[in-house]
Amino acid sequence: MKKYRDKIPEEVMKMVTAEIIERAIKFGTRKNRSIFISKTSGGKGVDVRNLNPNTGEGKINLEKFLSPVRRHYTISGLGSQEEPNAVNWRALNLPLERRILLLFLVAVLFFLKGTPVKNKIYRRMGVHVGKGVELMQMVWLDHFRPELIFIGENTLIGAFSRLSVHAYEGSGKFRYGLIEIGNHCTIGAGTGIGPIKIEDHVRTLPNTTVSPYLIKIKSGSVVGWNPPSVKNPEEEDE
Numbered sequence: 001m002k003k004y005r006d007k008i009p010e011e012v013m014k015m016v017t018a019e020i021i022e023r024a025i026k027f028g029t030r031k032n033r034s035i036f037i038s039k040t041s042g043g044k045g046v047d048v049r050n051l052n053p054n055t056g057e058g059k060i061n062l063e064k065f066l067s068p069v070r071r072h073y074t075i076s077g078l079g080s081q082e083e084p085n086a087v088n089w090r091a092l093n094l095p096l097e098r099r100i101l102l103l104f105l106v107a108v109l110f111f112l113k114g115t116p117v118k119n120k121i122y123r124r125m126g127v128h129v130g131k132g133v134e135l136m137q138m139v140w141l142d143h144f145r146p147e148l149i150f151i152g153e154n155t156l157i158g159a160f161s162r163l164s165v166h167a168y169e170g171s172g173k174f175r176y177g178l179i180e181i182g183n184h185c186t187i188g189a190g191t192g193i194g195p196i197k198i199e200d201h202v203r204t205l206p207n208t209t210v211s212p213y214l215i216k217i218k219s220g221s222v223v224g225w226n227p228p229s230v231k232n233p234e235e236e237d238e
Contacts, residue, residue, distance in 0.1 A: 004126050004147040009178050012067045012128075012147055016176075017066060017073055021046050024048040024114060026077065031085040035092075038074040039066075041175055043098055045076065071215070072177025072195045079172045090176050093166075102143035122146070130155065130183065142166060145176060150181045152200065158189035165195060182219070 004012050021037060025048050028035040038045025051065055052058030079086030090099060105125055112118045114134040122129050128145035132154040135141075140162045141149055146166040151157070164177040177195025181187065186203045194211035202217050204210060207225025210217065217223060 004128075005123075007039040009148075009150055011223055012064050013071070013178055014069045016071075016145055016148060016150075018053060018062065019077065020093065020176075021048050021051050021062065022053065024087075025052055027092055028077075029088045031079075033077060033079060033085055033087060034070065035075065035077040035087065038076065039070050041072075041074050043074070045074065053205050071197070072175055074175040076173040078174075079169075081173075086172060089168060089172065099143070102146065106141065106143040109135075110138060110140060126152070133157070136161075136189075141162075146179050148176065150178070150180045152185065154183060155181055155187070157181075157187045158191065158206065160190045161187050161193065163193045167194065188224070 004015065005114075007015070011153035017145055024035040025038070025170045028048065035048050037048055037051070045064060046061075050058060051062040053062050060081075067083045073090070075089070078089050078092065079204075085140055093099075094102075102125060105121060109118055109121060114136045118135055119129045119133055122135070126145075127141055127142075128147070128150040129135075130151055130153035133151050134156045136157060136159040138160045139157050144164075144166040146165075155165075165179055166174055168174045177218060178197070179195055180197045182198055182200035182202065184201050185198060187193070188206040188208060189205045190207040191204045192209035193209075193223065196211040196215060197215070197219045198210075199219035199221075203222045205222070208224045210223055214223075
């Protein structure tokens with residue numbers, strides 16, 4: 001989306017969080033529920049009603065809460081699905097029409113080859129895609145909040161890789177965060193990526209899962225499983 005274009009990750013994270021808080025206040029009022037936002041994955045957090053940007057005190061509280069901006073936040077208190085006044089976590093994130101549009105586009109792009117056209121569509125969706133990026137077939141970029149994904153220049157995302165900016169933890173609780181992939185990186189086929197910061201010239205081996213196990217990968221690193229042990233035929237005869 002245009003409003004997120006040319007913004008640094010921290011600015012986008014701040015904008016997205018403010019939007020989610022506003023929607024949480026609206027849904028919480030409608031359903032008579034207390035909804036919380038936390039800077040950690042396990043904390044109860046702050047009642048979103050205390051962070052209302054439309055009130056003087058709430059605006060000040062929100063600015064303090066978002067200073068400094070964290071790389072991930074957790075929303076809780078939405079209630080389990082069977083509770084009559086539960087809040088749908090998907091609806092809390094985005095309006096229905098945008099969710100449907102993003103889901104459709106991601107489904108179509110999933111089968112397209114890595115072409116400039118594919119990059120242009122992802123940019124229109126809000127993903128920050130640098131020049132020379134190649135997104136191969138069957139790559140899945142999260143439609144939850146695509147604007148939280150940043151991919152640097154001349155980076156390859158191998159087939160069947162998965163970039164997810166959110167995780168639903170059940171009982172009306174979910175977390176979301178930034179994915180940053182630097183310049184000249186090679187993300188091996190089948191790599192699983194959650195909220196993380198990957199610096200320049202990083203390579204992941206095929207079928208590696210880097211997050212939530214890692215929160216940052218330093219420039220020039222090669223990430224993957226230990227190579228399997230191999231017993232050569234001549235060794236068996238000794």
